[in-house]
Amino acid sequence: MLDYDVVVIGGGPAGLAAAIEAKKNGIDHILVIERERELGGILQQCIHNGFGLHVFKEELTGPEYAERFIIELRELGIEYKLDTMVLNITKDKDLTAINAIDGLMYIRAKAIILSMGCRERTRGAINIPGSRSAGIFTAGTAQRFVNMEGYMVGKKVVILGSGDIGLIMARRMTLEGAEVIAVVELMPYSGGLTRNIVQCLDDFNIPLLLSHTVIDIKGKDRLEGITIAKTAENRKPIVGTERYIECDTLLLSVGLIPENELSKGAEVELNEVTGGPVVNESMETSIGGIFACGNVVHVHDLVDWVTEESRRAGKSAAKYVKNQLSSGCVGLNTKPERGIRYIVPQRVRLNNVEDTLNLYMRVDNIYHNTNIVVKADGKLIKKIKKIHLTPGEMETVTLPIHDLKEQQIREITVEIQKEGGINYGN
Amino acid sequence: METKEMVCIVCPLGCKLQIEVISEAEEKYKVEGNKCSRGEVYGINELINPTRVLTSTIKIKNSHLSRLPVKTCGTVSKHLIGECMKEIDAVEIEAPVKAGDIIIENIVDTGVDIVASRSM
Numbered sequence: 085m086l087d088y089d090v091v092v093i094g095g096g097p098a099g100l101a102a103a104i105e106a107k108k109n110g111i112d113h114i115l116v117i118e119r120e121r122e123l124g125g126i127l128q129q130c131i132h133n134g135f136g137l138h139v140f141k142e143e144l145t146g147p148e149y150a151e152r153f154i155i156e157l158r159e160l161g162i163e164y165k166l167d168t169m170v171l172n173i174t175k176d177k178d179l180t181a182i183n184a185i186d187g188l189m190y191i192r193a194k195a196i197i198l199s200m201g202c203r204e205r206t207r208g209a210i211n212i213p214g215s216r217s218a219g220i221f222t223a224g225t226a227q228r229f230v231n232m233e234g235y236m237v238g239k240k241v242v243i244l245g246s247g248d249i250g251l252i253m254a255r256r257m258t259l260e261g262a263e264v265i266a267v268v269e270l271m272p273y274s275g276g277l278t279r280n281i282v283q284c285l286d287d288f289n290i291p292l293l294l295s296h297t298v299i300d301i302k303g304k305d306r307l308e309g310i311t312i313a314k315t316a317e318n319r320k321p322i323v324g325t326e327r328y329i330e331c332d333t334l335l336l337s338v339g340l341i342p343e344n345e346l347s348k349g350a351e352v353e354l355n356e357v358t359g360g361p362v363v364n365e366s367m368e369t370s371i372g373g374i375f376a377c378g379n380v381v382h383v384h385d386l387v388d389w390v391t392e393e394s395r396r397a398g399k400s401a402a403k404y405v406k407n408q409l410s411s412g413c414v415g416l417n418t419k420p421e422r423g424i425r426y427i428v429p430q431r432v433r434l435n436n437v438e439d440t441l442n443l444y445m446r447v448d449n450i451y452h453n454t455n456i457v458v459k460a461d462g463k464l465i466k467k468i469k470k471i472h473l474t475p476g477e478m479e480t481v482t483l484p485i486h487d488l489k490e491q492q493i494r495e496i497t498v499e500i501q502k503e504g505g506i507n508y509g510n
Numbered sequence: 511m512e513t514k515e516m517v518c519i520v521c522p523l524g525c526k527l528q529i530e531v532i533s534e535a536e537e538k539y540k541v542e543g544n545k546c547s548r549g550e551v552y553g554i555n556e557l558i559n560p561t562r563v564l565t566s567t568i569k570i571k572n573s574h575l576s577r578l579p580v581k582t583c584g585t586v587s588k589h590l591i592g593e594c595m596k597e598i599d600a601v602e603i604e605a606p607v608k609a610g611d612i613i614i615e616n617i618v619d620t621g622v623d624i625v626a627s628r629s630m
Contacts, residue, residue: 259595
């Protein structure tokens with residue numbers, strides 16, 4: 085049996101930041117377990133720039149952002165194991181892990197940090213009918229092939245889904261010589277950043293077909309073509325709008341799902357909307373001493389926010405090990421209401437919050453000229469004017485905790501309220 | 511008179527800009543549709559000299575991976591991106607490389623270098 089104070093599962097941006105922060109808060113016996121052959125996680129294949137504007141105040145590529153944390157981890161002497169798979173964890177914080185050098189390992193931890201990230205939704209998850217030919221990839225898999233392994237995945241490409249990975253891959257495939265015929269989006273709006281629509285699609289004259297989807301796939305060995313159709317408001321294809329497109333490759337950028345198989349094994353409570361663990365202000369899950377951060381909790385749109393959240397998890401895990409995290413105190417719950425899909429954290433113990441409480445949330449649709457309205461036990465405490473809200477961008481609400489403590493608040497709700505006819509556009 | 515349409519990317523609002531060229535010689539432009547002054551600056555720059563940071567990969571030998579991620583150290587004219595890609599595709603290097611190492615100097619005479627964006 086190996087003993088550690090803190091075991092971090094996953095060596096991507098979340099795990100790296102959490103481990104570094106735990107170390108800086110006085111914990112020496114830390115182990116990071118990574119199943120890949122190197123640290124850095126998904127950042128290593130995100131060779132485009134735009135990372136780090138908040139954390140480093142400069143624009144970095146994914147690998148550059150990762151390298152800064154990897155260097156710091158090594159300089160701090162934090163132990164890590166690569167090519168190592170955690171097989172299961174228990175609610176008593178025992179882990180079983182395996183690799184080719186150490187064999188099977190039993191590890192006991194005082195605290196565990198879950199930072200396993202997320203996985204892409206696949207064709208099976210969205211049930212596209214048609215043949216099962218080669219040439220159908222998730223966008224992230226294609227990104228790894230092209231950017232790291234050096235394999236070009238196709239020549240005539242259609243991309244389903246206009247989230248940021250889909251848009252980034254449209255540009256990448258074009259730069260490497262492929263013809264990207266179109267990006268097809270089921271919704272009437274793109275889930276990606278405007279910046280990416282301009283620089284990845286408009287720059288290369290790639291059409292974005294909103295309210296369209298793929299309804300059939302044709303091909304014997306290799307993909308030969310797909311059929312797309314317009315979709316109605318209920319997102320169902322409209323008969324008579326079908327169009328056949330000849331192509332050899334279909335990339336899917338149709339959503340990400342937090343990877344929580346290990347969490348489930350430890351009976352960590354999961355949230356239905358995020359697909360990730362229910363967490364409190366310290367990023368602690370329903371099981372004391374098991375923390376979670378990054379995309380395993382909820383899918384982020386900026387790695388900078390992953391870093392911020394993971395530092396909080398790392399610091400809290402250190403406090404937990406040192407018996408400085410108060411667990412018995414009274415807490416409050418957060419609850420998303422009209423227009424809000426979810427709020428993280430779901431639970432808050434005010435004694436563990438220093439001066440301000442940050443709530444992270446996503447809206448369920450595009451809204452113009454609205455207010456984000458925050459209520460404490462039904463009483464209005466904050467109203468934030470918003471010209472533009474979109475599900476693709478995470479919103480943050482900051483609350484001073486003094487009043488909440490004083491009034492012994494039990495529930496905070498957040499909702500979207502329409503500002504009737506008033507234009508804040510100027 | 512020529513009018514060009516584009517979407518502003520300075521902030522998440524995404525204003526739809528219409529830029530009218532009043533006089534190219536005197537660099538006089540009229541920007542409409544912007545909700546702030548940053549939109550005007552963006553629109554004019556994007557019309558007269560759009561620039562981008564280019565990121566791509568270079569073939570690398572003797573490493574655990576076969577591609578090295580690289581970027582332009584600064585922005586290059588959008589119109590030169592295709593030519594930059596041709597030069598990038600023709601290069602093959604050997605590990606070890608350190609992040610920030612210059613891989614191609616002064617690509618396509620832009621005055622901008624291509625640098626490694628990770629150590630390998």
